[in-house]
Amino acid sequence: SYELTQPPSVSVSPGQTARITCSGDALPNQYAHWYQQKPRQAPLLVIYKDTERPSGIPERLSGSSSGTTVTLTISGVQAEDEADYYCQSADSSGTFVVFGGGTKLTVL
């Protein structure tokens, strides 16, 4: 079955830049989307279609794509950005949805 691979954890100091990657063979042909999940809360869409930001999401969160890897970048990390981040995409047919394993972002 199709898989998306994320690093389990990323750590960064406040004010620095965090980059969370997500790799998958179908990503050149499928958009990726990113969700932020804080403890005891539902996931929140923060990036869709690789680079688009929903209204209300801070500009310091951005997305990019290159080949089989997509990246969520958080510039000027703040304590409130500490959360689990999941990428999501689909298989090459666009039929079956897949999530990455999640990355825990720790703000030191």
Added chain:
Amino acid sequence: QVQVVESGGGLVKPGGSLRLSCAASGFTFSDFYMTWIRQAPGKGLEWVSYISSSGFSIYYADSVKGRFTISRDNAKNSLYLQMNTLRAEDTAVYYCAREHLHCNGANCYRWFDPWGQGTLVTVSS
């Protein structure tokens, strides 16, 4: 505002059944695909199933195919998940989410927003 609210979770014995519901408001329910996604305790997100706006197109993850049935009632702005032959590994928070679908030629892309707060299903004897 746009929101979805799940209900129906609880404790059930292995082999038992449970029906989850999701009430939608703040948008034209009949215009959107809808999705169920689950999260086992301490684990990541797992897509379960989605249903088209009309209800005619339905897909399931292999882990639930043949045991779970997704359905919707557009007149009641409601989504459902009938779960049969439940197993311990089905224990999870189940989220309902509105699906955004964008198709470009032969390719379709889907993402989810908003999500409900989730309902906990525990399968244990």
